[in-house]
Amino acid sequence: MASTSKRVPIPKNGVDYRGKVVLAPMVRSGELPSRLLALKYGADLVWGPETVDRSMIGTTKRFNPTTSTIDFTRLPSNSSRLQPSVQKESLIYRLHPTREHGKLIFQIGTASPETAVEAAKLVAEDVAGIDVNAGCPKPFSTTGGMGAALLQTPDLLASILAALVKEVGEVYEIGISVKIRLLETVEKTEALVRKLCKTGITGLTVHCRTTPMRPRERAIREQLRMIAEICREEGVACLMNGDVTDKDEALQLAQDYGVDGGMIATAAEANSSCFRTKEEGGLLPWREVVTEYMKTALEVENKWGNTKFLLSQLMPGKAELFRKAAACMSYRQVCEVLELRDMVDLAKDVDERLGINEQKETKAMKKAKHQNKSAQAAVGNMGKQRSIDKESRSPLSERGVGAMPAMPAMAV
């Protein structure tokens, strides 16, 4: 691994990103149980899913004694029109203060230094670092000037990072980092990286694709050495991202390209035991990972729609159990289908606490089922559908809603 020549001091409560293989930020696929599983299997750090600053601002922070988590919740924007008795708070962000201690990076979606700082302050005491998403190419992000749009407004991006460094990083002594994509030319990427490294950040991740590139296109690694070199000069840790399949490969690539570590997204979404080195036994069979995932999801009372979605990612589409699990309407049913007998009682309790009603499909589930039926009719084959969906995820499932087959994917 490359050694940095000029070192930015590591913040007291923050992280040293060097020598790390980390879980990438993933909307839906990076919720708490997925992060805890990645940590269990050997991820050194975990990024939470991008959370837009404006959705964090106005949240209430509470310790949840049932799950031992810290929950950030808020009333939905239409709540003032509802009777107080039916107003239900939405869970915006959930973290585990002990199991994620010193390992969690909160990724923020933002287009303004002021709102970025305001939102980051809300979580700063509970995380090891704040990361700015400057790579999401999806219109919901870019239309608001966030994500990959920030690559086109480098002065704004630099001002956001500088404000976070001064008002959050230095005050709470945590790391501030940024995740970017490659620009169209080497020169443009170089100028951007130089600018961002001057803001006081301690980490920079480069997703080795340009904004228009689709996830199925191979990552481009030619610019990595140059980016790593600039980061080294400035004492900023550089992580590489894009087509990294496991921890061994990440460490090898880091050596080959002179970067400080690697970030894994899709491979970890499919099987988070990719963070185990070959020496530690390598990739585990999906049944074992699914069992561990269910145990964790129940412990932290994960949203049912999100758990169901994750199962669709972790289970092979051709497995008989995949179809059976897809038809389940509750934690209890899924535990029975997967023969997780020792979890059934807990599952019943969790179903009750989360208000999961096996008899009643929620409106969102009905809508998702309908969408999935149409999508399946178009493709005709569930296994085939899953691989297609990984390329183009629908806004519906981005909100964590939906029945299991044909869960669409997002490429950020």
Ligand SMILES: Cc1cc2nc3c(=O)[nH]c(=O)nc-3n(C[C@H](O)[C@H](O)[C@H](O)COP(=O)(O)O)c2cc1C
């Ligand atoms: C389901 C999914 C959700 C994602 N959400 C985010 C996100 O919230 N923030 C972000 O910066 N990137 C996001 N990404 C992009 C990944 O972090 C990563 O940059 C990309 O998938 C390339 O890495 P890979 O080749 O290992 O998959 C997402 C990717 C996937 C597959």
